[in-house]
Each structure stands twice: as structure tokens, then as C-alpha cells.
Amino acid sequence: MAYNKKYADWSRKKWFEIIAPTKIFNEIVLGETPAYEENQVIGRTVDLNLAFITGNFKYQNMKVIFQINKVTGLKAYTEIKEISLYDAYVRRIVKRGTSRIDDSFVAKTKDGIDIRIKPLVITRFKAHRRQKTAIRKTYKEFLIKKAEELEFYDFIEKVINYELQNEIRPVLNKIFPVSHVEIRRVIRETPIVIKEEIEAKA
Known part of the structure; x- marks a missing residue:
């Protein structure tokens, strides 16, 4: 099988769980993000529909932007950066x-x-x-x-x-x-x- 550098590089990446803040969202998992090293995850943002986060359709018109500010093991913890209406x-x-x-x-x-x-x-x-x-x-x-x-x-x-x-x-x-x-x-x-x-x- 031919060596695929792109695949090999990708396979070396770790997947970090993105964790919502304790307040309001009780540290639910928002998704995952790949990176080679923990410090590459710090500062990344994730933009999600509030209905997706809460499971409540009444929040469909609002989105939340989270920013990763701490990594512990394979868990990336966030704070709220912005909320807005679509x-x-x-x-x-x-x-x-x-x-x-x-x-x-x-x-x-x-x-x-x-x-x-x-x-x-x-x-x-x-x-x-x-x-x-x-x-x-x-x-x-x-x-x-x-x-x-x-x-x-x-x-x-x-x-x-x-x-x-x-x-x-x-x-x-x-x-x-x-x-x-x-x-x-x-x-x-x-x-x-x-x-x-x-x-x-x-």
C-alpha cells in the first residue's frame, strides 16, 4: 500500500471534546476539534445554534459563540464569547x-x-x-x-x-x-x- 503522508499526518491528530461552561450549560459536550497538540486548541471558537445545544426548538433563532480557554487532557473547556440572533x-x-x-x-x-x-x-x-x-x-x-x-x-x-x-x-x-x-x-x-x-x- 502506497504511503499517504496526508493521511498519516491526519491520523496523528488528537480529538478534543469541546465542553460548554458550567454555568448555564452544565459542561455538556458541544462537539470535537482535532489538533496535534493541546496548545493548538486554546483560543479556538465554536459557533452553535442554541436549539442544538439545549434540545429546545424555541431557541432556534439564537446562536452562541464559545471560545476555548483551557485544556485538561482531551477536554477543551470554553467560555461564552457572544450570543446573537440570526x-x-x-x-x-x-x-x-x-x-x-x-x-x-x-x-x-x-x-x-x-x-x-x-x-x-x-x-x-x-x-x-x-x-x-x-x-x-x-x-x-x-x-x-x-x-x-x-x-x-x-x-x-x-x-x-x-x-x-x-x-x-x-x-x-x-x-x-x-x-x-x-x-x-x-x-x-x-x-x-x-x-x-x-x-x-x-
Whole structure:
């Protein structure tokens, strides 16, 4: 049989299980990634549909980006880098005759992590500039306050479960009727701490 260098090189690779964070996802296995050495895995990201992770179809419109920051043996542990709504979902909820209200700002969580929050509100009818400004300001102040009260993973969990969106919705409705109150993206801006030491396999 002829020597196949490409196959031989590939066969030398190890397969590392990608593990979700303990908080929210309870260290479930997200998948696998190949590498020759443990340090090649550090810093890699994986982008997954939230419905796939949870097994719950109601989360189909959201994705999560994880970053590997620690390797123990053949297990690659992650932290959440970003959560976001799919663009296709956002396009679907924006209807003719409505107003789309976007914003983007940085807040700091209770545990000192800087996050960029991108809220989105869709009104039932066309809103005037004054009403859009009031909605944007009210939602921003609410989210900044909530971030200050919550640790990073608690904030993320409440976004995923629509607790924050549902809490502010009645307030926004008093300003102008709304059809959708969303948080389009939450991006972790504080760098994820990389565990430089590769822990030995037990």
C-alpha cells in the first residue's frame, strides 16, 4: 500500500471534546476539534445554534459563540464569547409600516466584565423620532442598570430566556406600541482569560 503522508499526518491528530461552561450549560459536550497538540486548541471558537445545544426548538433563532480557554487532557473547556440572533430572524420580524429601533453601547456587569449590548425594538406602527428616541433611551438605561446588578453569566441567561426583554416590554409599550423587544447581540469585550498552563491528563 502506497504511503499517504496526508493521511498519516491526519491520523496523528488528537480529538478534543469541546465542553460548554458550567454555568448555564452544565459542561455538556458541544462537539470535537482535532489538533496535534493541546496548545493548538486554546483560543479556538465554536459557533452553535442554541436549539442544538439545549434540545429546545424555541431557541432556534439564537446562536452562541464559545471560545476555548483551557485544556485538561482531551477536554477543551470554553467560555461564552457572544450570543446573537440570526439575521434571517431579524429580517423576518421587520414588517412594512413598522419602525425598527436599534442601539449599541457598552455596559459593565457586576463581576467587572465589559459587554457590548445591541438591543432591537420593532414597533407595531410607524413611530415618530421623539417616540423612537424615548424607547431607545429607556431600554438602554434599563439594560445598563441590569448589567450592573448581574454577573456576566446571569445576564446572559436572562437574555437567553427573554426575562429582561419581557420585563421592559410593558414600559416600552406605554411609550409606543411595540411588537418585538429583542436583544440582537451581546458581545463580551473583556478578553477571556486563557489558561496558559495545559493541565496534564489525569
